[in-house]
Amino acid sequence: MGPTLLITATAPAAVPAVDERITPGYYLRDGGRLGPYIGGLLERCVTVFDIKPALTADLDRPAAAGLTDNGGIIEDGAYVTGAVVVQAGARIEAGARVVGPVLVCEGAVVGAGALVRDHVVVGPRTQVGFGAEITRSLLGAGIFAKHACFIGDSVIGSSVNFGVFSSTTGLLSSAGPVVEPAVKEITVTVGEDRYGTGQTKFGAVVGDGVTLSAGTVLSPGTLIGPGTVIYPRTQLGGFMPTGSRIR
Secondary structure, eight states: OOOOOOOOOOOOOOOOOOOGGGSHHHHOOOGGGSHHHHHHHHHHOSSGGGHHHHHHHHHHSTTTTTOOOOOSEEOTTOEEESSEEEOTTOEEOTTOEEESSEEEOTTOEEOTTOEEESSEEEOTTOEEOTTEEEESOEEOTTOEEOSSEEEESOEEOTTOEEOTTOEEOOSOOSSSSOOSSOOSOOEEEETTEEEEOSOSOOOEEEOTTOEEOTTOEEOTTEEEOTTOEEOSOSEEOSEEOTTOEEO
16 A cells, blocks of 8 residues: 555635725715716726726727717817717717817716816716816716816715815825926825825825815825715815714
8 A cells, every 4th residue: 555645725825805995995885876887997996096097998998898888979169089988978068178088977067168188987977067177087976076176196986076176186296396207106094004006196085975165185195985074174185084074
């Protein structure tokens, strides 16, 4: 009889838990309103820092991402260039400027005087109005950005309102002169933990149902949980848990 072989099973390596506070589901909870594309995008992303790179890849190859519904309306007098998908029920008004790659989801309106450019998803029934500039961002459902404001390098939940002259900021200016392209990674601090975003421009993640008062400026890497109430103020940054009240 030959030697006895002892075979021992090796337990699979434990998968590190992801901090809930940096997951898409912590901030964007109203999945039923987001439509199939945004819902699927969020399911593919482990953290909120994954959303912008995944969105960029999809918009660079819209057909491969299933973004073929182009049944919306582009009014005469709108300036539209590049790969711009306007879904059925959506509208780009005369006087708007849209520079693709951009996806305008069902029921959304990009109004006269708005500028939407460079890898943006405008979610269902969201309204972007005169003087608003949106770039490299995901806008959820039913957002109001109807006044002069800036949203860049950000992820915005559903039913968020941007007051006039409110703004995200995605570039650090604390290390000397600003350079383009940016070279310093944006990091965020959540409680006692610090996370790298993997990006040199990262504005904010704003959860469902938040209203930014007129003139509010968000620092790079700001994370605002859904249902947070923010009283009028000029500058805001850091992590705000769900349901916070910020005076």
